[in-house]
Amino acid sequence: MNRSILVFGCGALATAALATAFQARPNAQMKAVLDQLGSYNPPPIPSLPAAMARQLPSPTTAAMEVLSKQGKPTFGPIGDIRHIVIPGPNGNRLLARVYRPQGASGTLPVTVYFQGGGWVIANLDTYDPSCRGLANASGSMIVSVAYRKAPEAKFPAAHEDAYAATQWVMRNAASFGGDSRRVAIAGESAGGNLATSVCLMARQRGGRMPRAQLLVYPITQYGDFNTPSYRDSAAAKPLDRPTMQWFFRQYLRTPADGRTPWVSPLRANLRGLPPAKVILAEIDPLRSEGQQYATRLNQAGVRTSSTLYRGVAHEFFGMAALVDEARRAQQEAGEFLRNNLQ
Numbered sequence: 001m002n003r004s005i006l007v008f009g010c011g012a013l014a015t016a017a018l019a020t021a022f023q024a025r026p027n028a029q030m031k032a033v034l035d036q037l038g039s040y041n042p043p044p045i046p047s048l049p050a051a052m053a054r055q056l057p058s059p060t061t062a063a064m065e066v067l068s069k070q071g072k073p074t075f076g077p078i079g080d081i082r083h084i085v086i087p088g089p090n091g092n093r094l095l096a097r098v099y100r101p102q103g104a105s106g107t108l109p110v111t112v113y114f115q116g117g118g119w120v121i122a123n124l125d126t127y128d129p130s131c132r133g134l135a136n137a138s139g140s141m142i143v144s145v146a147y148r149k150a151p152e153a154k155f156p157a158a159h160e161d162a163y164a165a166t167q168w169v170m171r172n173a174a175s176f177g178g179d180s181r182r183v184a185i186a187g188e189s190a191g192g193n194l195a196t197s198v199c200l201m202a203r204q205r206g207g208r209m210p211r212a213q214l215l216v217y218p219i220t221q222y223g224d225f226n227t228p229s230y231r232d233s234a235a236a237k238p239l240d241r242p243t244m245q246w247f248f249r250q251y252l253r254t255p256a257d258g259r260t261p262w263v264s265p266l267r268a269n270l271r272g273l274p275p276a277k278v279i280l281a282e283i284d285p286l287r288s289e290g291q292q293y294a295t296r297l298n299q300a301g302v303r304t305s306s307t308l309y310r311g312v313a314h315e316f317f318g319m320a321a322l323v324d325e326a327r328r329a330q331q332e333a334g335e336f337l338r339n340n341l342q
Contacts, residue, residue, distance in 0.1 A: 024232075024282045027311030029323040034237055034313065037062035045121070046246035050151055054121045059238045059315040060129060063322055076132040076321060077102050084176060086145065086168050089160045096165065097124045098176055099135040099142040109140040109182035109341035110173050112166045112198075112210070116189030116315070118247025119150050119158045130188060130216075130318035130330075137334025140341055141178050142186075143169055147194070150251035158251070159262050162194040163201045170208040182341045184274075185210040186333070188317055189239075189286065190247070192218025196293075197262040199273045209274060212340035214333050216279045216317050217286045220293040221266045222248055222258030229287035236283050239314040244285055266293055270300035277336040278306035279329050283313040307332060 026034055040057045048056075064074040080100040088094040100108070111134065115127040124146050135142045147161035166185060173180040187195035192215040202209045224230070225241055234241040252258050261268035266289065278294040280287050287308070294306035309316065309325040320327040 024311065026283060026313055027323075027325075030283075030312045030316060030319075030325075032066050033059060033063050033319060033322060036066050037238060044242065046242045050120050050149075050250055054123075056121075058122065058126050060126050060318065063129070063319050067321055072321060076129060076136070078132045078135060079104050082176070084143075086165050088148075089164045092148070092161070094148075094161055094165055095124070095146045097128075097131070097144045097146075099131050099144070100177070101135045101139055101141070104139065107174070107177060107179050109138075109184070109337075110169060110178035110180075111138060111140045111142050111184045111186050111214070111337055111341075112169050112195075113142050113144045113185075114147065114162055114187035114191030114194040115144065116187070116191050117149075118244070119155075119190045119251040120247055121149070127188065127191075127318060129320070133318065133320045133326075133330040134186065134333060134337075137330045138337035138341070139334070140182075140184065140337055141173075141176070143178075154253045155251050155257045156262060158190070158194060159197050159201070163198050163205075163207070166198050166210065167202075167207050170210070183208075183210050184212040184214065184337050184341055186214035186216070186337075187218065188216040189314065190219055192216055193220065193263070193265070196220070196265050196273070196276070200261055200265060200268055200270075203272050212274050212337060213276045214279075214336060215276060215290070215293070216329075216333070217281055217284055217290055217314055218278070218293065219244075219263075219286060220289045221264040222252070223255070223264070224289075225285075227285075227288035229289075230285045233283055233285040233287065236285060236313060239285060241285055266296060270297050270302055273297065273300070273302045275340055276302055276304040277333060278304065279317065279333060280306065280308045281312050281314050281316050282308060282310045286314065305336075 079102045086094045145165045185195045297304040
């Protein structure tokens, strides 16, 4: 049974439904992954320096081990994978992994994708399952960008990398078989923050605007760690309140950075942004701000729909081979991208 809550628009009834406070437990499929992750007995991320935190097993590691134990393939099928180097800001160069959907031919639309990890941890491999699933579900090429990480590269490094990469793709997609006229943007968690911020930056700087924005449990504000979801998911796994606070400490130069529209797009004027799909997890400290952001986008005249998936935690989106809600979320995301990249 599909236990997700689907909300199109954000009227009074939708807002009331989304604002419900939860004391949720993971469903059996999600619990299997979280139990496997817990079995590694990792030290808490906030107790470690960033370089060491990057070596911890990730939810993707746990999901692949569960798949292996179940005798299932650990990698989903994909048409083709290649790597390109994209010019970044100030002479930097950014590695990107390009996924071509299974069975696709000819020139394809493109979705520029940004990984999560709080601007600090994770890499292209960590979010490989998300990109494989999204490519096949959307029929678009996925360009997954390895932006610079904190604390080595503080704000606004990741945001500037994301903007530069997106503008380059929108000018040069033909160089790898993409259609530069049909480009969307997507991201998970910190990557969702980068995705929507790139749209704000394009509007501010007169750059090319993506056709659509897919935001999967995005970070949309800094400083309010007492929202309903920060309270009910304060100790959630794999993301809890202390870890989010640690991410901000690594990336921001000062608390004032956190109040900028790029880090806190809830503070921004959102008019003129492209259509949005917001996908949320029930067991996630970022749930409330994602709900608020969907509401704000609609109030600003941006065509936005949001879906809350019950019984799943932050990072569920890439687990379609194990978790039914992840498979549904990828299908929903793919349909949204297809509709906006025709």
